[in-house]
């Protein structure tokens with residue numbers, strides 16, 4: 580089979596928390612199926628990735644026309660709620676306009692788009708949430724991701740949105756994930772000279788391990804390669820509910836620290852966040868797609884090298 584005939588996946592945003600895990604998992608698919616994977620990065624490039632600013636619409640079109648992918652996985656986004664709140668134009672440029680251009684060009688080329696979205700499209704008042712439940716975002720991030728979902732599916736109803744909750748996994752910096760970012764404060768609180776660390780005990784989260792999501796995405800790509808494309812909205816979530824206070828207690832246990840944690844029972848964040856957005860994962864489970872690593876196993880693995888970098 581020539582290079583142009585090989586099933587080709589374009590992974591846009593390969594340098595992020597999720598993109599790196601997906602890139603690693605797709606290496607296995609390259610070996611198993613002889614797929615071709617083209618990875619794009621922006622500020623954090625590496626050897627072998629293509630530099631692409633998705634706000635440059637001509638560059639996005641040129642990239643897709645050159646690589647002619649069968650499938651495009653979009654993991655590039657602005658996902659920090661406070662940044663989206665303060666810079667809605669940036670949130671829109673990345674989470675909506677860029678996706679619109681990718682969707683339009685991909686459709687013209689006959690490529691399937693799988694774009695990552697968030698549980699923050701819901702208001703968190705009546706979980707669990709099914710793919711068809713009415714979204715009602717509470718903040719600018721959720722609004723921009725919902726607009727992106729709608730732009731993609733309006734452009735090509737055969738494309739797919741994969742909604743995910745709070746992610747954690749191998750990090751280049753402990754602050755990169757909202758799970759591992761709790762660690763320095765937990766460690767500091769264990770020092771007798773320091774004050775207790777306040778931890779949110781109001782919102783229920785379902786921390787989801789990026790290598791598990793990567794397995795889900797690989798499974799969805801394999802379905803597409805076999806002609807059984809998953810279209811519309813799919814969701815994947817870890818199944819262990821916990822507040823950040825619970826997460827902090829587990830991290831302290833793994834690090835064998837006598838941490839001083841204080842449960843905050845009212846919201847602590849400046850940007851409004853939903854209380855409980857548990858995503859129902861039944862659609863993918865019914866297809867036999869998915870993997871869930873227990874939280875304690877995954878976090879112990881990640882923290883084994885604390886305080887050094889995890890990667």
Ligand SMILES: NC(=O)c1ccc[n+]([C@@H]2O[C@H](COP(=O)([O-])OP(=O)(O)OC[C@H]3O[C@@H](n4cnc5c(N)ncnc54)[C@H](OP(=O)(O)O)[C@@H]3O)[C@@H](O)[C@H]2O)c1
Pocket residue numbers: 591592593594595596597598620621622623624631632633634653654655656657658673695696697698724743744745746747757
């Ligand atoms: N993290 C979470 O807890 C979470 C939860 C639910 C859903 N999600 C969703 O999951 C997806 C992946 O999130 P993540 O946590 O992996 O995000 P991330 O770590 O912030 O990574 C963002 C990615 O977007 C790329 N990017 C940023 N600006 C770009 C630009 N102008 N042009 C091209 N690429 C650009 C970054 O590239 P460079 O680093 O090379 O600049 C990076 O690869 C997003 O859709 C997010 O909304 C995340």
